[in-house]
Amino acid sequence: MISFEKFCANCELLRERVRSAAEKCGRNYKDISILPVTKTHPAEAAQFAERCGFKAVGENRVQEALEKMPLLSGNLEWELIGHLQSNKAKAAVGAFSRIQSVDSEKLLLKIDSAARELSKKMRVLIEVNAGADPAKFGIDIESAPRLLEFALRLENVSVEGLMTVAPLGGGLDAASRCFANLRNLRDKLEADFSLRLPELSMGMSHDLERAVAEGASVIRVGTFLFGERDYAADKQSI
Numbered sequence: 333m334i335s336f337e338k339f340c341a342n343c344e345l346l347r348e349r350v351r352s353a354a355e356k357c358g359r360n361y362k363d364i365s366i367l368p369v370t371k372t373h374p375a376e377a378a379q380f381a382e383r384c385g386f387k388a389v390g391e392n393r394v395q396e397a398l399e400k401m402p403l404l405s406g407n408l409e410w411e412l413i414g415h416l417q418s419n420k421a422k423a424a425v426g427a428f429s430r431i432q433s434v435d436s437e438k439l440l441l442k443i444d445s446a447a448r449e450l451s452k453k454m455r456v457l458i459e460v461n462a463g464a465d466p467a468k469f470g471i472d473i474e475s476a477p478r479l480l481e482f483a484l485r486l487e488n489v490s491v492e493g494l495m496t497v498a499p500l501g502g503g504l505d506a507a508s509r510c511f512a513n514l515r516n517l518r519d520k521l522e523a524d525f526s527l528r529l530p531e532l533s534m535g536m537s538h539d540l541e542r543a544v545a546e547g548a549s550v551i552r553v554g555t556f557l558f559g560e561r562d563y564a565a566d567k568q569s570i
């Protein structure tokens with residue numbers, strides 16, 4: 333695990349990357365938020381993020397996050413960005429402030445009923461496989477409108493936008509196409525359903541400039557902030 337000083341320096345470099353990417357496409361960097369991704373790193377990583385003023389961190393696995401949460405202040409929010417099995421939906425609803433990886437009706441139903449039991453409205457993003465990568469989770473673009481329609485009928489779920497992960501090994505141009513697909517889908521859904529879906533969660537350490545250029549509102553960054561993950565642990569988390 334890196335030192336706190338190193339983490340702070342990485343934060344500064346990251347903010348510089350975001351500012352410069354935003355400037356290049358005429359966006360205000362303040363419209364892009366950073367979600368530090370702490371998966372596979374010790375709870376200390378989340379503590380660092382909190383000390384640096386981040387309100388939330390991202391985790392891939394429910395169990396891993398649950399183990400770290402008691403070691404944090406309680407003010408830090410946690411967002412689930414990894415695939416969620418419906419048998420873990422209840423635990424996820426109780427622990428996370430937002431679930432970014434919603435991609436099926438079955439999962440939505442589980443989330444909705446767990447949220448009702450907890451008298452909570454669960455904030456979610458719909459994960460879209462916008463790069464049509466067979467190895468990726470997420471609903472395909474064509475099926476997204478139906479899933480959104482389904483989600484909108486649920487009382488204890490609030491859809492704030494869309495999330496995607498660019499195709500693995502597809503290169504930066506494939507990432508750009510994937511991000512543009514997500515933005516176009518969002519624009520179409522907003523028009524067709526007459527609602528606002530402000531959140532576009534896209535972009536990671538290596539492709540965040542492309543995501544900013546295509547309209548990302550939140551980027552999810554692990555490696556650039558915390559260093560390389562342990563490979564074996566990371567394989568498990570995907």
Ligand SMILES: *Cc1c(COP(=O)(O)O)cnc(C)c1O
Nearest residue numbers: 369413536537552553554555556
């Ligand atoms: C791990 C992960 C990230 C962060 O990736 P880095 O390349 O380490 O920045 C972002 N989003 C998801 C869904 C992830 O699983």
